[in-house]
Amino acid sequence: xxxxxxxxxxxxxxxxxxxxxxxxxxxxxxxxxxxxxxxxxxxxxxxxxxxxxxxxxxxxxxxxxxxxxxxxxxxxxxxxxxxxxxxxxxxxxxxxxxxxxxxxxxxxxxxxxxxxxxxxxxxxxxxxxxxxxxxxxxxxxxxxxxxxxxxxxxxxx
Numbered sequence: 245x246x247x248x249x250x251x252x253x254x255x256x257x258x259x260x261x262x263x264x265x266x267x268x269x270x271x272x273x274x275x276x277x278x279x280x281x282x283x284x285x286x287x288x289x290x291x292x293x294x295x296x297x298x299x300x301x302x303x304x305x306x307x308x309x310x311x312x313x314x315x316x317x318x319x320x321x322x323x324x325x326x327x328x329x330x331x332x333x334x335x336x337x338x339x340x341x342x343x344x345x346x347x348x349x350x351x352x353x354x355x356x357x358x359x360x361x362x363x364x365x366x367x368x369x370x371x372x373x374x375x376x377x378x379x380x381x382x383x384x385x386x387x388x389x390x391x392x393x394x395x396x397x398x399x400x401x
Contacts, residue, residue, distance in 0.1 A: 337399045
């Protein structure tokens with residue numbers, strides 16, 4: 245769900261984006277993680293662990309409720325990224341990988357999350373420019389983040 249009420253920060257070129265290394269790029273709008281979203285992710289990934297999909301059993305579990313899959317949170321990073329920033333003049337952009345991913349705190353059902361993105365590195369390669377963007381996914385009302393991930397993306401200008 246890309247927010248239509250939020251305007252992403254726009255960079256005019258790959259070079260302009262590269263010049264932002266070290267800068268916080270912005271923050272996405274809040275998104276509610278409801279049970280329907282968790283159930284849909286569980287169905288698609290075949291991860292039906294009770295902590296995610298069995299509300300009755302999860303109520304008696306360690307978190308008092310169902311929780312989102314860590315990989316569900318991770319899978320939302322592209323959507324958050326589009327809401328935070330765009331780079332114009334790119335012929336192609338592809339996910340290159342992840343350098344690091346951690347899930348410090350679970351996302352309890354019906355929590356609201358958002359991401360803060362920081363451009364941490366840029367490397368020119370024969371294929372294009374590889375950028376590392378660190379996403380910190382915050383949970384409303386929690387001090388620990390849900391996810392910290394260093395994503396690597398290749399942009400060809």
